[in-house]
Amino acid sequence: MQITRLTGVLGAEISDVTVSDTMPAGDFDALKAALLEHGVIAIRDQTLTPAEQLAFVRRFGDIHFHPHVQGLPEQPEVMEILKTEAETTNFGSDWHTDQMFLASPANYTCLYGLEVPTSGGDTLFACMRNGYRSLSPAMQKVACGLKTLNRSVASQIAGRSGSNATTYASMRAKEAPVDEPLAEHPLVRQHPETGEPSLYVGLHSIRLAGFSEVESRPLIDYFITHMARPENTCRVRWAPGTLTIWDNRRVLHNAINDYHGQRRRMHRITVMGSPTTAYSEAA
Secondary structure, three states, X not given: OXXXXXXXXXXXXXXXXXXXXXXXXHHHHHHHHHHHXXXXXXXXXXXXXXXXXXXXXXXXXXXXXXXXXXXXXOEOOOEEEEEOOOOOXXXXXXXXXXXXXXXXXXXXXXXXXXXXXXXOXXXXXXXXXXXXXXXXXXXXXXXXXXXXXXXXXXXXXXXXOOOHHHHOOOOOEOOOOOOOOOEEEEOEEEOOOOOOEEEOOOOOEEEEOOOXXXXXXXXXXXXXXXXXXXXXXXXXXXXXXXXXXXXXXXXXXXXXXXXXXXXXXXXXEEEOOOOOOEOOOOO
């Protein structure tokens, strides 16, 4: 297994490994250790059916079912992310971390490239851990005292009198209620496995607890923009057979929508997580 860092703070590309549910325990442990260290790993030249991808991802934990997108008919745990040649809206654009609108957000996301544009369609990642580390001590203290309230994109679309199913017409998207319950999370989250603090805010964050939306937006935008600075990010360029796994407790991601007129088809599986815990220096 060869591990090549993508940047100084985030990401790694892994080669000379074949993922499966039967890969030796030592290899899997090394793969997971690389994921925890680098936040996102891109594994090239894999050949996976939906069932094989699912069998491998189960080694990370129980599978999460997206409440607003149906899975494949033959493999409901696997969500197909598709933008056709005729569409201009893509799924997953703007900075976010998966399932932040739930009380127990996803731990990991595993995305497998099937059809990709000849150019474009990359995914950007931003390091929430380095986002926190690079704040001034005074701003770290401010951030540790804040909580966010979060709502799904589907519910946000419904609140604008839009349709989630229509917006993502080529996918098996479902509608969401406007009054979907909000999920509250600490703005500085403690990683349950490494104990490290990370900023935890993104597209799903509609306001800060105890603040109005007007008061909240400048601070939310500041923290997201801060994490998305070039020195906190990396980029994964897709190819058919690329399997990318990321830690939603550590990174934001942003699917770049720069390939109009081309087709992009991916298979996504997410791993269930647990309730978030606020960071405490005493912990």
